Amino acid sequence: MSQSHSSPVPQAKPATILVFDSGVGGLSVAREIQQRLPAHPLIYASDNAFFPYGTKGEDELITRVDKVIGELLLRYQAEILVIACNTASTLTLPHLRAKLDLPIVGVVPAIKPAAQLTKSGVIGLLATPATVARPYTHELIREYAPQCDVISLGSSELVEIAEQKLRGENIDRAALATIAVKLMQADKTKTMDVLVLACTHFPLLREELAQQLPSELKLIDSGEAIARRVEFLLTSHNKLPASDDPRPLHRAVFTKHTPQAQALGPALAGFGIQHLDYLEI
Structure with missing residues (x-):
């Protein structure tokens, strides 16, 4: 008598989350995301070459964020983007959403x-x-x-x-x-x-x-609310994994290699980020 075997249901691969800020403030958002979505690999990107954003002109910032996000998405296969910077969110979100084909979460004052x-x-x-x-x-x-x-x-x-x-x-x-x-x-x-x-x-x-x-x-x-929004969008796009991997790879990337960026290594390790990349932009 023949037996039929049902094929195993493929498990969703945890989506990679790209968290972007001008400096390291977005780590406060990254921490909330990690606590809510521990199975997901996270890339923390800091545009330290252009830091701080608050002193820059609006057109200048829109052009810069567009360029940096474009370069980051070429190198890293992120499936959701978090703009963890109030200045960048208020200025660049409409432009980014019109251009990019992936979910984008911004920050607004609570x-x-x-x-x-x-x-x-x-x-x-x-x-x-x-x-x-x-x-x-x-x-x-x-x-x-x-x-x-x-x-x-x-x-x-x-x-x-x-x-x-x-x-x-x-x-x-x-x-x-x-x-x-x-x-x-x-x-x-x-x-x-x-x-x-x-x-x-x-x-x-x-x-x-x-x-x-x-x-x-x-x-x-706003950190907890942002993390909830990321979870909601990943759920609606069927990007939540069926089982948790307790050891996802978290990575930080800076747009300029500086002693200050290098000195952040121990603090980044405290956020579970062991790998540092530099993408000179």
């Missing part, structure tokens, strides 16, 4: 969840000066927090301090204290109860910032 969390109606927005000034941010506030008093403070210094921390350098805690004082002085009613960390660098300094701010002030960012 104003909507902050408005839902606040009990006092006073929320803080800590971002780069460019994000604070951008019309896109003002529109988010009008749309999601019209009933709130939003206290905004722009700081480029925090970006540099976060980069220093990951390189293992001593960070300027006095500068952190000054920024915290400025923020709290702007809170005339003394009722701010939620603070949005609206730059992906800033969650890397969450503990240091929390030490300088009132203990009842809740600090939130």
Whole structure:
């Protein structure tokens, strides 16, 4: 008597996730993605040759991001792209989505969840000066927090301090204290109860910032929401693996070989990234 054997169902290969930022702030997003999707290999790309983005012109940035993302996708077979930079997201997402045939996730300041969390109606927005000034941010506030008093403070210094921390350098805690004082002085009613960390660098300094701010002030960012969105898109594209491989290969790539990039090796290892590449662009 013949026996029929059903063919094994092929298991989905874990999709490679490309996380892109101007510096190392996007590692705060990468960490959330790794925790939610541990089986997926992740490529963390830092455009350190053009860092920081917040000081560059809009047309210049759009051209640069287009070029760098194009080069990265030629070299690495990523199946989903995360723009883990508020500046790049607000400027380049429409252009990238029109050009690229893969799911793209951007970063927006967590104003909507902050408005839902606040009990006092006073929320803080800590971002780069460019994000604070951008019309896109003002529109988010009008749309999601019209009933709130939003206290905004722009700081480029925090970006540099976060980069220093990951390189293992001593960070300027006095500068952190000054920024915290400025923020709290702007809170005339003394009722701010939620603070949005609206730059992906800033969650890397969450503990240091929390030490300088009132203990009842809740600090939130977009990292977890981005990770959920990545999971949703991979699910809808049938890119989630049937079983988890506990040892996916994570890789970091920089657009310029510098001593500062080299010094990030130990910090990257803390994010499970053992391989460093340089793609001079």
